[in-house]
Amino acid sequence: MDGDTMYTIGELARRTGLSVRTIRFYSDAGVVPPTRRTEAGYRLYDADAAARLDLVRTLRDLGVDLATVQRLLDREVGVGQVAAAHADALDVQIRTLRLRRAVLRAVAKRGSTPEEIELMHRLARLSDEERRRIITDFIDESFAGLDVHPGFAEKMRAALPELPDDPEPEQVDAWVELAELVGDSGFRASVRRMAEFQAAELADGGLPDGAAALADLTRQKVEQAVADGVDPRSDDARPVVDELVRAFAETWDAADGAAFRRDLLHRLDIGTDRRAERYWQLLAVINGWPVPPTLTPLFEWFIDALRPRVGEGG
Template identity: 40%
Template sequence: MSYTIGRLAKLTGLPVKTIRFYSDAGVLPERERTPSGYRLYGDEDRARLELIRTLREIGVDLATIRSLGDRRLRSVLDLHLKAVETQLKSLQRTRAVLRATLARDGDPAEEDLRRLHALGRLGAAEMAILLDEFVDEVGGDIEARHEWLTHMRDCMLPELPEEPTTAQLDAWLELAELLADEDYRDSLRRQSGDFWTEERDYGAWHEINIQVMREALTASQAGIEPGSPESEQVLDRILALMGQSREEALRAFDEHDPRAARLWELVSIIQDTPWPSEPTLAYGWIEATLRRASSTSRVSSTSRVSSTRGTAP
């Protein structure tokens, strides 16, 4: 059955000018005209017009609707759902900031306005892009390092809760600033360059790292104090796994950028998970044991020198 544009308007309840606009915009493709030039529509057009109205009511743009000729409706709705969820999360972040700001007495401070502005332009999508840039730039052309950072990427990209606290929002912003910090990126490249250029296999190193953390955590949880004879035995096993001398391991800790630990602390705040994390506890125990052993060695060496000087002629 064919309908004139006026008849179609009565059947659908849409104004004639709206139907004409949809036809001109290409979302309701023209099928035929009368000899006098009037547009004619069929039942298929009527059904499509109902679909267009529904999609427009939920916010789908005309360009997306126009593409329905080449795409399944399900895929369009799936994309739209993701867009709506992103918008909702952005609104939830804004609501959390506004609530925290209005909970205080007096007018908002400059810091409140800065937080509100920054969060308005830094959603999950923007953070993901920033992290991708971080991984690519720090990973550089060293394949194993790039693989390591790629595996760490998902852990470094926490998701803000639906009702974030002010502390979580501030941690989110600080994390973004840290990931974008060129000095921090350069520091990581310099510190890790030698380690990853030794044709190191990421998978093998990952397994070794798990064993190292297990040794250190077991010792820490057993109450083995850094500097005790028992800790020395554990340290020797750990260094054997790492293939490092005490001097090399201590130098690595000395050169370690503390901002790396801060990054994981920020992730923990956003995720509301316990801090310090197990890796932080494990390597904290190793560092403390190394420093106690180094300090004891220096004291012993100084004592020997003093004793020798005391008996010299």
Template identity: 30%
Template sequence: MSADSMWSIGELAEHAGVTVKTVRFYSDRGLLPEAERSGGGHRRYGPEALDRLRLIRSLRTLDLPVPEVGRVLDQEDALEDVIAGQLRDVGSQLAALRWREAALHLLQDCTPGERADRLRLIGAVAAPPSTAAFVRFWRCWLPPRLPARLVSAILERAVPQPPADPTPAQVLAFARLHAFVSGPCFSTDRCRPAVHRADTGYRPAVLYGGLVEAFATAAPDLLAMRPPGEGEALDCFVEAHARACGMRDTPAFRRQLSGRLAAEPRIDHYWQLTAELTDPSQPTPGASHDWLHAALDHQLAQEAA
């Protein structure tokens, strides 16, 4: 390459419309290789450095960190991965901004007497919010040694995801739910359903596997707002309980089951808040359980009449 086609650092900066400091910065980090040095030790660049510098500037306008720019320059197939990573980061930032905006409206629209409590609730939740506390709650609440696949299925239905574009009311519901699950997780026998206790002879995996099926079967009835009644969903619900304790589905067992369900500890507050955060087309397990319990009581009342 002839000396006439070589540029000094100042000439390259002028052609690119940047400062000498910018060119030196990228050169020092190996992003802009020098073609050679002059006799006086000054940097010299060829025309290809201008194309590379323009590419670097384009990548930096997308807010790519310098190390990621280096990856793109060094690896031909790195750009797609870098773009995907940036999109994830931008999505997370947008989610955090939407959450903060809704939280600010929540504080703006409340009374002065409510503001301190709402600030406390919101301040305990990250932006964008995480569901890690909900998962910990359910792993504490559920009986031990359930199959991993069953636990995953339960968590998928029981743990609400933060709305992508939350309303102020949803921010408040999420914050209240976060406060609820961050408290004691009902670890004493007094606070646990009988099926969770080792001394009752229940097989929790059998029950929860059956309940997942029963809730899915009941979902169309809930969505259609049908009154609780007999049918396949109720039979599946009762059968899950019967099999879990090694008994048969009989009229006597159904009467016994109704009384036991009425006496068991409940987490209604969790399901009420969850319903505010989830798609109405997906009934919560709590709503499904209540519908099936009501269906059982309705059937027993009809038989008694």
């Protein structure tokens, strides 16, 4: 395509691989106008027009719309500016495709129903801001009007779901489960009770020093009891209950008796909910953090062992 050689639309089509119809469309749109016409009115194109057509085809293959192509050819915008804008657009498309792939893999793994597939797709394609809003709305409702421990509130608000651009099926599953969990009225009511209890406790002076260590002590003692096959309702569970209750009473500077055991059981009942533990585990999966161990069953064992022995002690 050099020199003064002129090409008809048919010749140009054979050389470029584009259809005659497409070249005619670009010509009529003014994107690649003919260099001149024959006396019979047929369009002829020179080497510059052919090169312009090649550029148009390349830009269109990259997804650049025709109006932008025209502006680019007319030097109204720069190539770098157009390339950057379309690279950003491709990033969005790639992210969307990755999410769809992750959803499909999750669907294939769990054999979802049509309703579950729709829910998974709808939740997975939410923006980061929309995902965060679902969680922050849940937190706002849980703490509304309460003076809870600032460190706990900050921890809740800082731990928000950040689904990666290329999530694993497990992360999609976790996000769908988390969205369903925070939308569950029973779970919301349970977390609200925890927040109200914490607010009342904070107003009464807060937790005593050493309270945090009690969780680790409970875990150790109950893990051993479970490993030994001790039924929480059996007589073999009584020494474990007595030892743990004494540790709690000493930390709270109280006497082990029926009243203290009732209060302790009430505290454990409010603070022990598998769904609350699952909330943090799901966040960890979504965000790629280490998943916290499952400890709630150990506290449930302690509750089951303490309940029939509330009237004992002293």
